[in-house]
Amino acid sequence: MHRETVENAAFRAGYLAILTFMLLPLAVVVATSFEASGQLLFPPENYSLVHYRAFFEETRWLSAFDNSLLVGAGTTVVATTLGVTAAFGHELDDGRTGQVLAPLVLVPLLIPPIILGISMRVYFVRAGLNASFLSIILAHTLWATPLVYFVMRSVFSRFDWQLLDAAKDLGAGPLQSFAYAVLPNVKHGIFVGALLAFIVSLQEFVMALFLSSHSTETIPVVAWTALRQSLDPMVSVVSTFLILISIIAIVVATLATNLEWLSKQLS
Amino acid sequence: MSGTHSPLPAPVARVWEPLRKRSRSKRALLLMAPLLVFELLLFVAPFLILLRISLTSGSTDLRYAAGTWSLDGYAEVFTSGVLLDAIVYSFKLGLIATAITVSIAVFYAYAIWRAEGALKSALLFSVILPLLTTLVVKTYAFRPLLSPTGTVNDVLLSLNLVSEPIQFVPGTIGVIVGQVYIVLPYAVLAIYSVLSTMDWGIVEAARDLGASRPRSVLEIVVPQAMPGIIVATVISFAWSVGAYAAPGLLASQRVPFAIEVEKRLLSNLQWEIATAYAVVMLLLMVASIAVLTVTLNYFGGEFEYA
Numbered sequence: 030m031h032r033e034t035v036e037n038a039a040f041r042a043g044y045l046a047i048l049t050f051m052l053l054p055l056a057v058v059v060a061t062s063f064e065a066s067g068q069l070l071f072p073p074e075n076y077s078l079v080h081y082r083a084f085f086e087e088t089r090w091l092s093a094f095d096n097s098l099l100v101g102a103g104t105t106v107v108a109t110t111l112g113v114t115a116a117f118g119h120e121l122d123d124g125r126t127g128q129v130l131a132p133l134v135l136v137p138l139l140i141p142p143i144i145l146g147i148s149m150r151v152y153f154v155r156a157g158l159n160a161s162f163l164s165i166i167l168a169h170t171l172w173a174t175p176l177v178y179f180v181m182r183s184v185f186s187r188f189d190w191q192l193l194d195a196a197k198d199l200g201a202g203p204l205q206s207f208a209y210a211v212l213p214n215v216k217h218g219i220f221v222g223a224l225l226a227f228i229v230s231l232q233e234f235v236m237a238l239f240l241s242s243h244s245t246e247t248i249p250v251v252a253w254t255a256l257r258q259s260l261d262p263m264v265s266v267v268s269t270f271l272i273l274i275s276i277i278a279i280v281v282a283t284l285a286t287n288l289e290w291l292s293k294q295l296s
Numbered sequence: 297m298s299g300t301h302s303p304l305p306a307p308v309a310r311v312w313e314p315l316r317k318r319s320r321s322k323r324a325l326l327l328m329a330p331l332l333v334f335e336l337l338l339f340v341a342p343f344l345i346l347l348r349i350s351l352t353s354g355s356t357d358l359r360y361a362a363g364t365w366s367l368d369g370y371a372e373v374f375t376s377g378v379l380l381d382a383i384v385y386s387f388k389l390g391l392i393a394t395a396i397t398v399s400i401a402v403f404y405a406y407a408i409w410r411a412e413g414a415l416k417s418a419l420l421f422s423v424i425l426p427l428l429t430t431l432v433v434k435t436y437a438f439r440p441l442l443s444p445t446g447t448v449n450d451v452l453l454s455l456n457l458v459s460e461p462i463q464f465v466p467g468t469i470g471v472i473v474g475q476v477y478i479v480l481p482y483a484v485l486a487i488y489s490v491l492s493t494m495d496w497g498i499v500e501a502a503r504d505l506g507a508s509r510p511r512s513v514l515e516i517v518v519p520q521a522m523p524g525i526i527v528a529t530v531i532s533f534a535w536s537v538g539a540y541a542a543p544g545l546l547a548s549q550r551v552p553f554a555i556e557v558e559k560r561l562l563s564n565l566q567w568e569i570a571t572a573y574a575v576v577m578l579l580l581m582v583a584s585i586a587v588l589t590v591t592l593n594y595f596g597g598e599f600e601y602a
Binding site: 040043044047048050055061070111114115117118119120121124129134136137141143150151155167168178203228231232234235249252257264268271278288289292293295296 | 321323324325326327328329330331332334335338339341342343345346349400403404407411416417418419420421422423424425426427428429430431432433434436437438439440441446447477480481482485486488489492509510524527530531534535537538539540541544545554557558561562567570571574577578581
């Protein structure tokens with residue numbers, strides 16, 4: 030009995046320690062953004078919003094913010110289109126294409142982004158697309174599409190395919206039957222997939238670092254270059270926004286499905 | 297309309313059904329084609345070009361001499377002490393970070409699996425939030441935490457556990473902590489997704505038969521979670537060997553492969569060396585991941601459930 034109590038206490042202390050380890054660094058970043066001095070202090074000594082005001086006055090950060098939104102939106106559109114159509118096709122497919130497609134889509138996630146970044150840079154320089162928004166969007170799509178694709182495959186696998194056949198029996202064409210029979214049942218999945226694609230693009234920085242120029246750099250790229258020079262409290266401010274956006278995305282995705290399902294899609 | 301389920305006369309159905317199936321698989325192909333073309337153009341083609349450039353000779357005024365064939369890039373990779381050191385450092389980092397990450401991940405995934413209600417949500421949230429946060433923010437956070445004047449050292453000093461502040465950051469300990477933090481969420485979710493399909497009754501049965509809690513976990517839970525553990529190991533290893541953000545912000549002098557290759561490509565403009573280096577590194581990683589997977593499969597083999 031006593032042994033059980035000790036074990037339980039140790040178990041609880043163990044996972045609470047890891048919980049702290051997971052959340053503390055992010056809490057530190059948010060807290061340091063309120064420090065009045067130019068130093069990076071945790072816990073802050075004097076609270077102030079001075080760095081937030083500075084953020085909204087600095088054009089480099091603001092234009093990077095716009096760039097991030099543009100790249101994120103582009104990635105979301107391309108990745109969601111590719112991912113949803115391919116997952117739908119895979120579900121209809123009984124041939125070998127699907128068996129080739131799944132690993133081909135997955136592999137880019139396992140290759141270190143630095144190697145992908147190098148190969149993309151070399152490629153886009155040759156294609157004359159270097160430092161364009163298009164090149165960053167395409168690179169991010171390579172990472173975002175697998176998420177959409179695997180989310181949609183799991184959604185389609187739970188879909189009752191007799192509904193599609195029924196729609197066809199009633200005379201609907203391929204597009205009509207998709208729009209009326211399939212779409213209403215999978216729209217939550219598509220939404221969550223698109224949201225994840227957007228977040229992936231917003232937060233990715235290694236490939237973007239290799240592919241962007243001064244006029245196309247995204248938020249994490251500017252943050253990275255700023256940190257390489259010195260510890261900049263402005264990075265805390267920007268990071269706080271990025272963390273906030275992720276929290277909002279998780280809450281929205283959880284409302285559309287649930288946390289348990291979301292966590293399984295991400296693994 | 298092409299697809300109809302109305303009962304057809306048998307002879308008509310014999311001709312019609314295969315046709316209907318064929319048009320269905322053609323449509324499937326058509327739907328998969330865009331992604332297939334995208335992967336070929338944006339993933340396979342860039343790699344072929346990378347491979348081709350790694351086989352050119354260097355050029356003093358350009359990034360590489362187009363059209364030439366040479367093994368100079370590879371020769372440089374295997375003779376340069378700096379590049380070889382970076383490879384060794386990267387693999388050490390990969391192994392240490394993976395060992396720590398996977399051990400913590402098994403424990404945490406188990407805790408999430410056993411938790412219920414609000415606690416379970418909190419634990420899952422603590423994994424998903426860092427997962428969806430940029431690498432820059434995640435690694436940057438360890439600067440105020442682990443630096444000699446940072447929070448952790450303040451605590452250690454005030455508890456009289458150390459007399460002098462320890463320099464975790466910049467330094468290799470800081471890099472490892474940062475890298476574990478980066479890959480832990482992926483590892484936890486990979487293991488948790490396998491555990492969540494597992495039957496708790498088996499563990500209870502083992503307990504009823506007298507197994508202690510640690511023993512029941514080691515002998516029942518870990519073997520069953522092996523498919524997830526393998527995925528977690530592969531992901532942790534692959535990303536830690538190729539780590540860029542954590543060493544970039546937290547390392548002192550020792551430089552891993554990713555930083556070195558970036559320097560060759562962007563600062564020195566030695567494309568044939570940078571690309572050859574990337575190719576060598578990728579091959580080494582693929583080989584070690586294959587060995588790792590086979591080894592783990594061997595240990596997990598007899599308990600294969602998933």
